[in-house]
Structure formats: structure tokens, C-alpha cells
Amino acid sequence: xxxxxxxxxxxxxxxxxxxxxxxxxxxxxxxxxxxxxxxxxxxxxxxxxxxxxxxxxxxxxxxxxxxxxxxxxxxxxxxxxxxxxxxxxxxxxxxxxxxxxxxxxxxxxxxxxxxxxxxxxxxxxxxxxxxxxxxxxxxxxxxxxxxxxxxxxxxxxxxxxxxxxxxxxxxxxxxxxxxxxxxxxxxxxxxxxxxxxxxxxxxxxxxxxxxxxxxxxxxxxxxxxxxxxxxxxxxxxxxxxxxxxxxxxxxxxxxxxxxxxxxxxxxxxxxxx
Numbered sequence: 511x512x513x514x515x516x517x518x519x520x521x522x523x524x525x526x527x528x529x530x531x532x533x534x535x536x537x538x539x540x541x542x543x544x545x546x547x548x549x550x551x552x553x554x555x556x557x558x559x560x561x562x563x564x565x566x567x568x569x570x571x572x573x574x575x576x577x578x579x580x581x582x583x584x585x586x587x588x589x590x591x592x593x594x595x596x597x598x599x600x601x602x603x604x605x606x607x608x609x610x611x612x613x614x615x616x617x618x619x620x621x622x623x624x625x626x627x628x629x630x631x632x633x634x635x636x637x638x639x640x641x642x643x644x645x646x647x648x649x650x651x652x653x654x655x656x657x658x659x660x661x662x663x664x665x666x667x668x669x670x671x672x673x674x675x676x677x678x679x680x681x682x683x684x685x686x687x688x689x690x691x692x693x694x695x696x697x698x699x700x701x702x703x704x705x706x707x708x709x710x711x712x713x714x715x716x717x718x719x720x721x722x723x724x725x726x727x728x729x730x731x732x733x734x735x736x737x738x739x740x741x742x743x744x745x746x747x748x749x750x751x752x753x754x755x756x757x758x759x760x761x762x763x764x765x766x767x768x769x770x771x772x773x774x775x776x777x778x779x780x781x782x783x
Contacts, residue, residue, distance in 0.1 A: 525611075529602060532615075533595055537698065540591035546573030551589040551626065558631045559584075565638070582638060590630040593664045596694045597622040597629075600671050603686065625671055633663035654718075661722045665691055681734045688723045695719050 545552060556567045556575050565582060567575040575584035601618035636659045645655040668691060672683040696711065696719055703710035 529599070533599065533694075536591070536595055536598070537694075540589070540594075543586075544573060545586040545589075548586060548589045548591075549573060551591075551594070551623075551630075552584060552586075554627050555588065555590075555630050555634075556584060558627055559634060562631060563635050563638070580638060582634075584634075588630065588634065590626045590633075590664075592694050593629055593667070594622055594626040596664070596668050596690050597625045597671060599690050599694070600668055600687070601625075603690075604672065604675050625667065629664055629667035632667070633660050636663060657718055658722070661718060665723050665726065681730055684727060684730055688727055691723055692720065 540548070552573070552575065559565050560567065565577050565580060567577050567582075567584060570576055574586075576582070598618055601621045602614075605614055605618060637656050641652065641655045641659060644650065644659065645652055648655070648658075650658065665687065669684050669687045672687045673680055675683055678686075696716070699710045
């Protein structure tokens with residue numbers, strides 16, 4: 511029995527170590543690669559955007575893509591390297607490690623690649639066609655509007671991906687999604703900055719990258735616990751059901767709009783002679 515537990519622990523440790531090495535390797539590759547070296551992400555992204563929207567891109571010499579009509583430029587940052595890593599970790603979480611190791615790695619790489627293309631396409635289309643409206647509605651700068659759309663698109667996409675796990679409820683999957691998201695987008699940059707001896711995370715980035723996922727988690731917890739539902743029903747009853755119609759025998763053809771229930775009074779019309 512002890513040997514069985516030891517074998518399981520060793521197997522888990524080996525898988526965890528290999529996963530960590532793979533993530534670090536992809537993260538390093540993405541940080542030093544040029545746009546031309548990331549065409550395995552950028553070129554399919556351009557094709558998908560042209561399929562789903564009126565956007566039309568032309569290749570540039572440096573590996574970037576440009577839509578002259580809409581003034582949209584697809585650069586290295588649009589490749590979604592961080593999300594690719596998050597999605598990769600998410601699929602490793604979903605798929606059992608009982609599968610053949612090589613087959614499991616190939617499966618999660620392909621699934622993460624496809625998921626990244628879909629999430630990136632969603633983010634860019636929303637930024638192009640809803641970015642200005644969001645800036646005006648929330649009084650945000652174009653940069654902050656773009657950042658808000660990016661965080662929401664990526665975080666909700668990984669939540670949707672992890673919701674495929676039928677072994678856990680939706681809120682647990684959302685918590686795991688937040689942990690994966692914050693690990694790749696916040697913890698890893700902080701660790702790298704600590705190793706390099708420089709600060710790579712500013713305050714604004716910290717607020718945005720943590721505030722939105724944690725805020726959505728708090729909102730989801732309220733829905734899960736039922737407190738938000740109860741409050742929503744109470745507000746609905748207070749504001750939409752506070753106006754009542756009173757019909758008495760004497761004025762059966764007359765409608766009287768009453769005040770809220772706490773201040774309502776029964777009103778009788780005078781009898782006709």
C-alpha cells in the first residue's frame with residue numbers, strides 16, 4: 511500500500527515538473543520570439559478574423575498584419591501567448607493523466623491553440639466594434655477600454671473552457687480559472703521581475719488584472735449563495751410591483767394608480783346618484 515502511494519506521488523511529481531518546464535519554456539520562447547516567429551498564432555488568427563468580420567489584412571515585412579481600411583494592426587502582443595499558456599494548463603487540468611503522456615501533450619497543445627484563436631478573435635472583434643462605445647459609456651480611455659475587453663474576453667473564455675469539467679460545479683471551475691489566470695498574468699511576471707531585479711508590474715496593471723477576475727468571482731459567489739437573487743427579487747418587488755390597480759364595486763370601470771404598498775390607501779369613488 512505504501513509503495514502504491516509512493517508510485518502515485520512520484521507520478522504526480524514527474525507530471526508537475528514536466529508541466530512547469532513546458533510552461534517556463536513556452537513563456538521564454540514567447541518573450542524572445544518576433545512576430546514573424548509567431549505566425550503559427552498570428553496567421554490563423556488573421557484568417558479567422560477575415561472569416562468572421564469585414565476586416566481584411568495585408569502582411570508586413572516584419573511579420574505583422576495591417577488592415578488599412580479600419581486602421582487595425584495585428585502585432586506580436588495580439589498572438590495571445592499568455593492565454594495560450596493558461597488554456598494549456600486548463601486542458602491539463604481537464605484531461606486525466608492516465609492517458610499516454612505524448613498523446614496527452616499533443617491533445618492539450620492542439621486544444622489550447624484552437625481555444626486561443628477563438629478567444630483572440632473574440633477579443634479583437636469586440637475591441638474594433640465595441641471599444642469606442644465602451645469608452646464613451648464608462649468614460650474610459652481607449653487603452654483602458656481595450657484592456658477591459660481583453661481581460662473579460664480571456665477570463666470568461668477560460669471559465670467557459672473549465673466548465674467542461676463535469677466533476678466539479680461551475681463555481682469551483684471559475685475559482686480554478688481565476689487561479690490559473692492570475693498565476694500566468696501576475697505571479698509569473700512578479701517572479702521574473704524578482705529574479706531579474708526589476709519591477710515588471712505597475713499599480714494600474716495590478717488593479718486591472720486582479721480587480722476584474724476577483725470582482726467576477728465575488729459576483730458569482732453572491733449568485734451561488736442566493737443572496738444576490740434574494741436582493742434582486744426584493745428590488746424588483748419594491749420598484750416594479752409597488753404600483754397597484756384598485757377596483758371597487760362603485761368604480762369598477764375606473765383604475766386608480768396607488769402609491770407604494772407602505773403608503774397605499776384604499777380609495778372609494780363617490781357613489782353615483
